[in-house]
Amino acid sequence: MKVPLLDLKPQYRAISEEIHDAIKDVVESQHFILGPKVATLETEIATYTRSSYALGVSSGTDALLISLMAAGIGDGDLVLTTPYSFFATAGCIARLGAIPVFADIDPDTYNLSPESADKVIGEMTADQKARLKAVIPVHLYGQCADMDPLMHLAEKYGLTVIEDAAQAIGSEYKNCRAGSMGHFGCFSFFPSKNLGAFGDGGIVTVGSDELIENLRILRAHGSKPKYFHKIVGGNFRLDSLQAAIVSVKLKYLDAWTHARQENAAQYREMFGTAGLDKICKLPVEKENRHIYNQFVVRVPDRRDDLRQYLAEHEIGSEVYYPVPLHLQECFSGLGYKSGDFPVSEDAAVNTIAIPIYPELTVDQQTCVVDRIAAFYKG
Numbered sequence: 001m002k003v004p005l006l007d008l009k010p011q012y013r014a015i016s017e018e019i020h021d022a023i024k025d026v027v028e029s030q031h032f033i034l035g036p037k038v039a040t041l042e043t044e045i046a047t048y049t050r051s052s053y054a055l056g057v058s059s060g061t062d063a064l065l066i067s068l069m070a071a072g073i074g075d076g077d078l079v080l081t082t083p084y085s086f087f088a089t090a091g092c093i094a095r096l097g098a099i100p101v102f103a104d105i106d107p108d109t110y111n112l113s114p115e116s117a118d119k120v121i122g123e124m125t126a127d128q129k130a131r132l133k134a135v136i137p138v139h140l141y142g143q144c145a146d147m148d149p150l151m152h153l154a155e156k157y158g159l160t161v162i163e164d165a166a167q168a169i170g171s172e173y174k175n176c177r178a179g180s181m182g183h184f185g186c187f188s189f190f191p192s193k194n195l196g197a198f199g200d201g202g203i204v205t206v207g208s209d210e211l212i213e214n215l216r217i218l219r220a221h222g223s224k225p226k227y228f229h230k231i232v233g234g235n236f237r238l239d240s241l242q243a244a245i246v247s248v249k250l251k252y253l254d255a256w257t258h259a260r261q262e263n264a265a266q267y268r269e270m271f272g273t274a275g276l277d278k279i280c281k282l283p284v285e286k287e288n289r290h291i292y293n294q295f296v297v298r299v300p301d302r303r304d305d306l307r308q309y310l311a312e313h314e315i316g317s318e319v320y321y322p323v324p325l326h327l328q329e330c331f332s333g334l335g336y337k338s339g340d341f342p343v344s345e346d347a348a349v350n351t352i353a354i355p356i357y358p359e360l361t362v363d364q365q366t367c368v369v370d371r372i373a374a375f376y377k378g
């Protein structure tokens with residue numbers, strides 16, 4: 001039985017008519033950049049994430065970049081984040097001439113550990129502390145980072161908090177939605193995210209009039225009014241077509257999230273029945289709403305052989321992420337070395353993401369678990 005890591009076709013088939021109508025609307029209007037479709041989506045996402053405002057942007061990466069710009073991050077500033085995330089999290093910091101500073105992750109959630117963050121800041125010189133301007137917690141795989149202690153640290157050191165919620169739309173921490181707790185919330189509509197566009201797209205959420213106004217100006221090359229530039233921004237605009245498609249999909253997001261959660265519960269049962277729960281570490285649900293963008297399992301050994309074996313049996317899997325950010329070649333100048341963040345390095349070697357998408361069937365899940373069991377017991 002074929003089990004892809006992600007199959008977007010059944011989702012598309014179920015809502016294709018509505019999607020086509022939305023696309024037709026935009027095409028007939030010939031209004032392709034920003035416009036009413038983007039404004040509508042911004043209102044809907046602000047409501048959904050329980051934030052005051054949202055601003056549609058060109059990608060999740062640009063959501064992070066424009067937020068850092070709006071926070072005034074630049075040359076020589078330090079920004080604290082996790083070494084265990086998609087590259088964009090740290091890449092955006094470096095692109096602005098700022099310096100990513102890493103702290104290790106929590107072994108249960110794979111999210112930035114508040115204790116490790118506290119320790120890293122504690123060991124900084126007074127000059128470094130003065131240059132530390134922001135923190136980017138990532139809500140990895142669909143579960144929020146432990147925000148209370150992180151917000152506390154941010155207050156203590158006067159840091160801007162930029163939540164990388166690219167994998168976490170609708171996830172919750174103590175009844176707050178991802179993206180509504182920090183100063184900025186950054187989301188991605190990359191097709192493989194839980195709420196995906198038909199191309200690139202993203203959105204930033206904020207809680208204040210001042211921040212939304214700054215972001216709006218930065219999105220259009222820093223101009224206000226048009227052709228008058230007080231600051232340097234960029235082209236961070238979201239297409240009307242993408243916004244129209246995402247608005248249609250948003251109506252179904254909670255049902256899809258529920259299906260992902262059911263699949264996660266099903267896996268737990270199946271791993272238990274197969275006796276695999278003794279040797280594999282399943283996702284630990286710490287915060288109260290995990291949206292399962294990924295279902296990541298820590299396996300005992302031979303992770304890459306397992307991947308190969310699954311691929312031979314037409315089962316898709318992926319490694320998020322094989323090289324922690326502090327060990328990426330482009331960051332070698334930062335002076336980190338292997339062994340600096342053991343929990344992240346262990347996760348990079350021993351974890352694997354298995355299929356969790358909403359339309360996955362019980363038979364497919366059985367097939368995945370049977371194959372993992374055969375690999376470790378055979």
Ligand SMILES: *Cc1c(COP(=O)(O)O)cnc(C)c1O
Binds near residue numbers: 060062
């Ligand atoms: C996907 C992702 C991004 C970047 O989003 P794009 O829309 O692909 O630019 C940033 N951070 C994390 C954690 C992501 O998963």
